[in-house]
Amino acid sequence: MSKPRLTTLPAWSALQAHFQNVSKLHLRDLFDEDKRRFDRFSLQFNDLLVDYSKNRITDKTLKYLTALATECHLDEAIQKMFSGCQTNTTEHRAVLHVALRNRTNTPVMVGGKNVMLGINRVLEQMQHFTEAIHNGVRRGFTGDKFTDIVNIGIGGSDLGPHMVTTALKPYWKEGINAHFVSNVDGSDMVETLNKLNPGTTLFIIASKTFTTRETMTNAHTARRWFLDHFGNNTDVIKHHFVAVSTNTAAVRDFGIDTGNMFEFWDWVGGRYSLWSAIGLPIALTIGMENFKQLLKGAHEMDLHFRNTPFEKNLPVLMAMIGIWYRNFFAATSHVILPYDHTLRLLPAYLQQADMESNGKRVTIDGESLDYDSGPIIWGQPGTNGQHAFYQLIHQGTQMIPADFMIPLESHNPIGEHHTILLANCLAQTEALMKGKTAAEVARDTPDSLVAHKVFPGNKPSNTILINKLTPRSLGSLVALYEHKIFVQGVIWDINSFDQWGVELGKQLAGVIEKELESDTPVGEHDSSTAGLIDYCRKHMP
Ligand code: F6P
Numbered sequence: 001m002s003k004p005r006l007t008t009l010p011a012w013s014a015l016q017a018h019f020q021n022v023s024k025l026h027l028r029d030l031f032d033e034d035k036r037r038f039d040r041f042s043l044q045f046n047d048l049l050v051d052y053s054k055n056r057i058t059d060k061t062l063k064y065l066t067a068l069a070t071e072c073h074l075d076e077a078i079q080k081m082f083s084g085c086q087t088n089t090t091e092h093r094a095v096l097h098v099a100l101r102n103r104t105n106t107p108v109m110v111g112g113k114n115v116m117l118g119i120n121r122v123l124e125q126m127q128h129f130t131e132a133i134h135n136g137v138r139r140g141f142t143g144d145k146f147t148d149i150v151n152i153g154i155g156g157s158d159l160g161p162h163m164v165t166t167a168l169k170p171y172w173k174e175g176i177n178a179h180f181v182s183n184v185d186g187s188d189m190v191e192t193l194n195k196l197n198p199g200t201t202l203f204i205i206a207s208k209t210f211t212t213r214e215t216m217t218n219a220h221t222a223r224r225w226f227l228d229h230f231g232n233n234t235d236v237i238k239h240h241f242v243a244v245s246t247n248t249a250a251v252r253d254f255g256i257d258t259g260n261m262f263e264f265w266d267w268v269g270g271r272y273s274l275w276s277a278i279g280l281p282i283a284l285t286i287g288m289e290n291f292k293q294l295l296k297g298a299h300e301m302d303l304h305f306r307n308t309p310f311e312k313n314l315p316v317l318m319a320m321i322g323i324w325y326r327n328f329f330a331a332t333s334h335v336i337l338p339y340d341h342t343l344r345l346l347p348a349y350l351q352q353a354d355m356e357s358n359g360k361r362v363t364i365d366g367e368s369l370d371y372d373s374g375p376i377i378w379g380q381p382g383t384n385g386q387h388a389f390y391q392l393i394h395q396g397t398q399m400i401p402a403d404f405m406i407p408l409e410s411h412n413p414i415g416e417h418h419t420i421l422l423a424n425c426l427a428q429t430e431a432l433m434k435g436k437t438a439a440e441v442a443r444d445t446p447d448s449l450v451a452h453k454v455f456p457g458n459k460p461s462n463t464i465l466i467n468k469l470t471p472r473s474l475g476s477l478v479a480l481y482e483h484k485i486f487v488q489g490v491i492w493d494i495n496s497f498d499q500w501g502v503e504l505g506k507q508l509a510g511v512i513e514k515e516l517e518s519d520t521p522v523g524e525h526d527s528s529t530a531g532l533i534d535y536c537r538k539h540m541p
Contacts, residue, residue, distance in 0.1 A: 006493060007371055011068035018064055019328040022056060026458050027433045030058070043314060045304060046297070047473040048480070049465040050314055054433045055321050055401075056329070056460050065320035066310040068491065074316070077490040082306055084110045088269070088497035089364055095497050096265075097272035097482070098302045101295035101475070110267060122263055122277050127288045129242075129262075129280075133202065134173055134287070141236040142199040150179045150192060151281040152218045153206030155352060156270030157244070158182040161206070161281045163349040164274055164294065167342045167474055170411035171286040178285045181222075184214035189221050198229040198240070205243045206278055208270050210250035213506070219254065244277045269497050271352050272482060290471045297475025305483045315483030318462065322484065323491055325401045325460065326375050335393065336379035339406035339425040340469060347379035350481055357485045359501060360494040373492045382406075383424045394432065394455055404429055405464040405477070425463075432459035516540070 006012060031037050031053075041053035057065075081087045087095040099108040099115050107114040132138035136145045151161055162180040172178075179192050203222050207215045223237065230236045234255065242260040243251040246268075251261045262277030274282070275295060283291040301315070310316045325331040334354075336347040358374030379385070382404070393400050406425045410418040435457020441450050466473050489496030515522055515533055522530045522537075 003365070003493065005370070006072070006491065009068060009071045011064050011071050014064045015061075015068065015324070015328060018060060022058060022061060023329070025056070025058070027054060027056060027460070028435070028457060031433075043312060043317075045314055046300060046476060047467040047470070048314075048476060050318070050480075051463040051465070052317060052321060054429055054461050054463070055324075056458065057321060057324065061324060062311065062317070062320075065324060066316070068323070069310050069316060069320055069487070072491050072493070074310070074487060074490050078306060078486075081486065082108075082302075084108055084115070084267075088267075088495060090495050090498045090500070091266075093497070094267040095269065095272075096267040097269065097275055098299075100268065100275035101298040101302065101479075103292070103296050103299045115265070115267070118263070118265065123292075125262060126277060126280060126283050126291075130283045130288045130291075133284060134176070139239075140199050140201075141230065141239040144200045145175070146202045147175060147200040148177045148179060148196050149202050149204060149281055149284050150181060150196070150222065151204045151206055152181050152215055152222060153204075153244075153278070154182040154212060154214045155356075156273050157206040157208060157212075157215065157278055159345070159349045159352050160271070160274030161279055163343075163345040164279070164282050164474065164478075165285050166345050167340075167469060168282070168286050168290070168294075168471055169342050171290050171471065173285060173287055176285055178281050180281070181218050182214070184217050186221075189218050193222070193225050198226050201240065202284075203241045204280055205241065205251075205254070205256065206245075206280070207243075208246050208264070208268075208273065208278075210243070210245045210247040210254070213509070216254075223255070242280075244280055270499075271356055274478070286471065293471035294475040297470075297472035297477075298479035299475075300472075301476040301479035301483065305479075315480055316487055318480070319484040319487035319491070321460075321462075322375070322401070322488055325399070326372055329399055330372070331375060331399050331401055333376035333378060333398075333400055335400050335402045336377060337382050337385060337402055337404050337425075337428075338379070339382040339404065339421050341381060342411070342469065343405070344381045347377070349478075350379075351377045353481060354485050356499050356502070357496040358489055358492065358494065360489075360492070360496075363493045364495050365493075369492065369494070371492070373494055374488070382428070383421065386424065386428065390428065393459060394435075399459060402429075402432065402459070402461040403464065404461055405466065407466040407469040407473075409468040411469070429461045429463050431455065431457075432461055433457060435459075 037053045038051060042049060042051040081095050082098055084094045084096055086092055094110050096108060096115060100119055102108060102116065105116055108116055133146050139145055158180055165178050181188050181192050205219045226240060237255050238257045238260060241256050243256045244262045245251050246264055246266055248258055248261065252258055262280055264273065264276040268276050275298060279291060305313060305315050322334065336350050338346050354377045355374055360373050362368055404425050406422060435455035438450050438454050441453045445453055486496060512533060516536060522533045
């Protein structure tokens with residue numbers, strides 16, 4: 001029996017009718033009418049407080065949204081993912097990043113095998129390795145202790161470890177620096193290498209496939225740089241290069257001893273891989289105990305997601321409120337606003353996590369969607385964004401749902417900085433929600449300026465307060481977003497775990513790369529692309 005289309009479900013129709021009423025309501029009035037709105041629409045989970053009261057929702061909205069989740073068999077989809085079913089249907093793979101942080105160690109079976117055995121083996125390997133680097137048992141070729149770690153990877157093999165390593169800077173071990181090279185633009189590599197001493201540098205080549213053009217190009221350049229310093233002695237490679245991959249043969253071909261390889265598995269999606277050995281640069285900078293705390297925080301969120309009724313389930317609530325805006329208010333984007341300098345890479349990380357997962361146009365069965373799927377994710381840390389793009393969020397013509405987040409305790413308390421930061425974060429959520437009416441503006445403004453100074457308000461946001469940004473609370477926060485993305489994928493009936501949309505550009509780049517290097521006539525292209533290739537060939541140095 002074929003699945004009913006999303007737009008034919010009873011809860012969808014109920015939401016459509018309900019939207020006609022709610023779209024006319026102003027958040028100001030909803031707060032005025034219900035003094036307990038914050039208590040009723042906020043939830044605490046360990047070190048996180050999630051306030052979703054400043055959303056354009058009523059009790060009925062949540063009732064219909066959770067009914068929609070039920071009608072989409074969300075519960076079944078969650079249990080299937082956790083139990084190792086082939087959730088990634090187009091690649092015939094299980095989706096088990098949750099097993100990587102399964103700290104209770106209950107068996108998780110894939111193809112008749114308990115994947116926890118492999119996971120625990122690699123965690124132990126990471127533990128030995130990080131300890132050996134930290135205590136100097138493992139040293140560079142010249143006998144020096146390692147001081148610098150360079151992660152070479154891109155996409156999920158870069159963004160997750162880079163974001164977490166940056167966010168957890170206060171936990172960095174003394175004497176170790178981390179660097180991330182992702183872009184095939186030579187400037188990324190050259191600028192990094194210029195800062196480094198080869199004798200004390202460890203390279204991690206991180207690539208699930210070990211075929212990604214950018215990563216392999218950067219890896220070969222690093223290898224060349226290294227060998228140039230050590231008189232082409234390939235023996236040194238085994239001291240300074242390790243790999244994280246699922247592709248043992250390619251790692252060996254590159255010249256890395258498989259004893260220096262950290263394995264992961266095809267059921268770990270690239271953008272969900274920071275919990276695997278892809279997290280090695282995290283463990284090397286903050287230590288294995290802290291890395292395990294990160295896993296613990298994520299695992300706690302996993303248990304909450306798996307076991308909590310939808311009405312109190314944070315990832316489900318955030319996802320369904322996102323659906324409300326995307327599919328009923330037609331919001332095209334969603335902004336991520338961390339008020340924390342160390343979380344500055346979170347928007348970029350969530351761009352890949354969300355947009356590569358839910359930027360899909362067909363259902364799991366390959367039928368065109370007749371509703372919108374994933375929004376554009378963007379953002380910057382506060383307060384910087386306030387002085388750049390908040391103007392449009394406050395007074396532009398679009399409604400842009402926002403997620404604010406801020407730790408209450410700063411790792412760098414100095415003067416009044418943190419109070420100012422916190423005040424700004426809370427003030428923005430209030431300003432967006434309340435706005436400022438023409439009557440309020442007119443009290444101290446000439447008539448000619450009133451329209452310009454009005455803030456319509458009614459702009460929705462979530463606020464996530466984090467007691468302190470620790471490995472554990474960060475783990476919970478990231479897992480919260482991962483599951484939000486999963487839930488939305490289930491509602492939209494799309495495969496959130498493939499990424500075919502990145503393939504075409506890769507293939508064409510392969511063709512054009514060859515054409516740029518040859519003198520033979522440019523091949524089959526449209527006149528624009530052919531003209532550009534031709535111009536490049538004539539003008540390239
Ligand atoms: O091109 C997209 C992508 O496949 C991402 O999904 C992935 O995270 C990234 O490239 C890197 O892939 P790999 O880890 O195989 O080098």
